[in-house]
Amino acid sequence: MLCFALKKRILLWSLTLVLAIIVSATFTTYYFGGASRRRLIVSTTTSLYDTGLLEAIEEKFESQYPIDIYFISVGTGQAIEHAKRGDADLILVHAPSAERTFLTDGYGVCRKIIAYNFFVIVGPQEDPAGIKGHGVKDALTKIVKDGRDGDALWVSRGDGSGTHLKEKALWTLAGFNWTEIRKESWYIESGTGMGKTILMADEMEAYTLSDIGTYLKYYGDERINLKVMVSEEKALLNVYSVIAVNPKQVHDVNFEDAITFIKFLISDECQNLIANFKKETYEQSLFYPTVRLLKEWSNSTVAQWIKEFAYFNGTECPQEYRDDHPELYE
């Protein structure tokens, strides 16, 4: 009898449990499925997201369109991989060479360059390798030399991110073989994000390559003492592009809303937002808009740099990858 009552109670408990799960599951489905707003998934690079810029853009955009933007903040490599698998409708990245492959492999269409800034080579104030005021090539050569002498250290992201790809390109530019120097003892790979890498460089009094946003944030908050050593030259150019995922190649992506978002990104309103983002806080711009620059001042030095660095066949997006959206390129 006792056992019978116990059994009944356990049965009741199990029933309650099942019921609780069903109710919550229904609630969850309702919570997403029932929403009248459409979803747009944007896979993006951490350096862009961590500054807070994308949240500012999201707020403006969502107040005007019935579309919810979901940002997935990962490295450029992972963002592209997400998009190829159909897990993103749009990518916002900063690695022109990887972007070109993304287009030519047929995964991306309607590329637009939306902003740029400069990477900075930062290092300890004492500047043991004496690179301040030198160009990138000289600076890296000096770092290698002093590194081998045991006087300087370099910390690398080593995570396949856009910043890491840039760093590898800079070593090549300076005439070094990255696969060789990474084995040397003065070359340290953090294998993590920009924030942790820059902290590590600060602790070790090492040099590193950083995006300007992360550097200014950490420096402004007095978390690091590293100073900018090399900046604002063509080799350090950092160009951000947006690319829609090709609906003909990847099934079931939200292409229509992706185009709406791209149009918003290149609108005057959003370009102004980019230009003024946190400008007062840091007394300098974190990002510079590109749309008007490339259209109206296309002969300026920076515009030329952007064209040489981030254009494919003389354009930001070759004709065959425009997917009948010529209005984006007027």
Added chain:
Amino acid sequence: MTQEIIEGLRRALELIVSGDPAVIDATFRSLYVSTMATLLAILWSLPLGLIIGNKEFFGKRVVKGLFNALLGIPTVGLGLILYLLLSKSGPFGIFRLLYTPTAIILGEALLITPIAVSFTTSAIESVDPEIRNLAKTLGASESEASLVALKEAFPNVLLAIFASFNRAISELGIALMLGGNIWGLTRVLTTSIALETTRGNFELGIALTIILFLIVFVLSFITNLFKRE
């Protein structure tokens, strides 16, 4: 270092008292997701634990060893495997679960299954065999005797449940890989901590950690009360 922690403590208090919407949002989502994951895991772990604990069968040691080994599975690794399964081009892509709280719930439920099963098994096994024998002499069948054992082991089974919940609420890898840390949708306490850390907002990171710790601490405290009884 100490300055950041003290500042973090102050911020934590401030955030809790002022009811910061982002913090409340992440906290409730964390609670919701981990509770659901725990409930779901109990659904299959409790019967599994009961069977393994009560019955003698061939390969029992191997099964127990397997669940014990799975206790140490890295969350990022499990997250990656589940991401590939749930991705649009993966085998379960048609369900469109990726980047939803449901995905995190499923992932965490799988993650905590070994804890729930192992702890339940040992709870059942630690019941004095005399109690089961007594039930049988009083005319109980084999399965009824098992239920009596469950009743005896109840405080320890509860401990298993709370341990599972704690693991679910404090894990990062699955929430990050399957949820994508989307603001207002899948951002939970642990992913917020990771994000604020990379953003350099250390005080906020510490504040969120303290909130997470408080939740876990209160639950452990309650569990201990049960255990004493």
